[in-house]
Amino acid sequence: MKSNIKRLFSYTLRYKLSFTVSIIGFLIFAAADVAAVEWIRRVIEFINSSDVVNPLFIAIALILIAFARGLGFFIGNYFMSRVGLGIVHDMRNELFNKLIKLPKIYFDNNQSGQLINRITFTTTQVSGATSNAVKTLVREGALFIGLISYMFYLNWKLTLLLL
Numbered sequence: 001m002k003s004n005i006k007r008l009f010s011y012t013l014r015y016k017l018s019f020t021v022s023i024i025g026f027l028i029f030a031a032a033d034v035a036a037v038e039w040i041r042r043v044i045e046f047i048n049s050s051d052v053v054n055p056l057f058i059a060i061a062l063i064l065i066a067f068a069r070g071l072g073f074f075i076g077n078y079f080m081s082r083v084g085l086g087i088v089h090d091m092r093n094e095l096f097n098k099l100i101k102l103p104k105i106y107f108d109n110n111q112s113g114q115l116i117n118r119i120t121f122t123t124t125q126v127s128g129a130t131s132n133a134v135k136t137l138v139r140e141g142a143l144f145i146g147l148i149s150y151m152f153y154l155n156w157k158l159t160l161l162l163l
Contacts, residue, residue: 024076034146
């Protein structure tokens, strides 16, 4: 199992730049989610306070947060898809190169539909599962760390009590 995971991530290393940009996009997405929590806190303060606060600032902040969240989501998903499709391409090439070197008896003993399935469907499924796992781990992990940090920023004693 461990060797399979290492092998899958070795394919990812071929696309370092796209993978790094994807992670940066997901970090922007998570930071915008944390900023949205702060925005909600400020809106509640604005509603409850009698101080005159510029509501235009609150509206512009919401637009910027939504823009950053959308941009981070797009960048993260776009570049992770590039990584995933590149991995599929590499896996199919390696599988094809291995298949053309096999003896004729192998093709007599195996069904052609099964071989085509391995080349097309299985490689796509493996790559998709890996890409989705990395996406979820990075995006949700960064969001978790960001929200815990925000909780410490607001009230570290209460956060320690809850943890």
